[in-house]
Amino acid sequence: MSGPPRRTAAVNRLGPIRHVVAGELDVGYVELGPADGPPVVLLHGFPYDVHSYVEVAPRLAAEGFRTIVPYLRGHGPTRFRTPAGLRSGQQAALGADLHALLDALDLPPAVLAGYDWGARAACIVAAVWPERCAGLVSVNSYQILDIASAGRPLRPDLEAGFWYFFYFATERGRAGLARDARAVAEVIWRRNSPRWHFDAATLDRAAEAFGNPDYVDVVVHGYRHRLGLADGDPRYARLEARLATRPTIPVPAVTLDGTADGNFPATDGGASAAHFVGPRAHHQVPGAGHNLPQEAPDAFVAAVREVSTTLHRERRPHPA
Incomplete structure (x- = not known):
């Protein structure tokens, strides 16, 4: 016999889509x-959704930024345009998606800001297409992966935190994600952000994005490719080869580390x-975990503001 339905409190939502x-x-x-405001694109990670920016986005908009928050491939209302083909989750696909979005919206150079998968996409565009990126905000600093070292063992404490990498490498992991993506996300959230006291309604809101028909395929491929257990999409081979060189990022950047991130210890x-070969500032955010914009929106807004101020200063004419 099932128990009573779970009560969920009302939660704020971003919209319309x-x-x-x-x-x-x-x-x-x-x-x-x-x-006509200066554009900023806010990019979420896995397993999260656009509501990581539920406080950040309205505040940036109120400050005059044209604020764009897309759902990543395999999440929420974002769909593949063809019914067949590999549902890749590799880093090159994420970077190419962001580049295509900037083109589709005909944006001038934008501030790109994100964490986790979103930070990876932002770092890729900042490194490979710097003319499209006015500035970068990246949680956990440089996020372009060294896929060539995917088979090397991590430190045991990191492997414990990244248990889901290895879980998704198995068919049991695929089945578990397909059966209850919300439950998988809850375990990851609690490990990633041990001091973030989210409620059921907050998790339910994000979990709606996991109902995308390509969610499981994109996630599983992403982590299998990261471990060297799945081939990449040939369409991204050239870009993936470029990323293997670990290209530098020349645009102004602000990088952030949460001091309570369960998987990525804060660094200096x-x-x-x-x-980073352009102007860069790095900050530790006390008490914040991996989902930093949702856990510490003040710090994330301040980082976007800081990189924008740097841009203004860099563009100011030098005195004669």
Whole structure:
């Protein structure tokens, strides 16, 4: 016998959802703020959705930014335009998706800001197409993966935190994700952000995005490719080869580490400094976990504001 239905409190939502054809996707996204404002694109991670920015996006819009928050491939209302083909989750696909979205929306150079999968996409565009990126906000610094080292063992403490990488490498893991993506997300959330006291309604809201028909395929392929257990999509071979060189990021950047991130210990930013060849500031955010924009929206808004101020300063004419 099942128990009583779970009560969920009302939660704020971003909306309405707009759609644009961008590359191989029909992208669902939210847009807030003035159409002529400086653009900022906010990118979520796995297993999360656009509501990681439920507080950040309206505040940036109120400050005059044209604020765009897309659902990544395999999430929410974003759909592939063709019914067949590999549902790749590899890093090159995420970067190509973001580049195509910037083109589809005909955006001038934009501030790209994200964490997890979203930070990876933002770092890729900032490195490979810097003319499209006015500035970067990246949680956990440089996020372009070294796929060539995928088979090397991690530290045991990191492997424990990344249990889902290895779970998704198995058919049992695929089946578990397909059966109850919400439950998988809850375990990951609690490990990623041990000091974030989210409620059932917050998790339910994000879990709606996991009902996308391609969610399981994209996620499973992404982690299998990351471990060297699945081939990439040939369409992204050239881009993936470029990423294997670990290209530097020349645009102004602000990088953030949460001091309570369950998988990525906070650093002083020095280990990744060689990957940033433009102006860069690095900050630790006390008490924040992996889903930093939702857990510490003040810090994330401040980072977007800071990189935008850097842009203004860089563009100011030098005195004669």
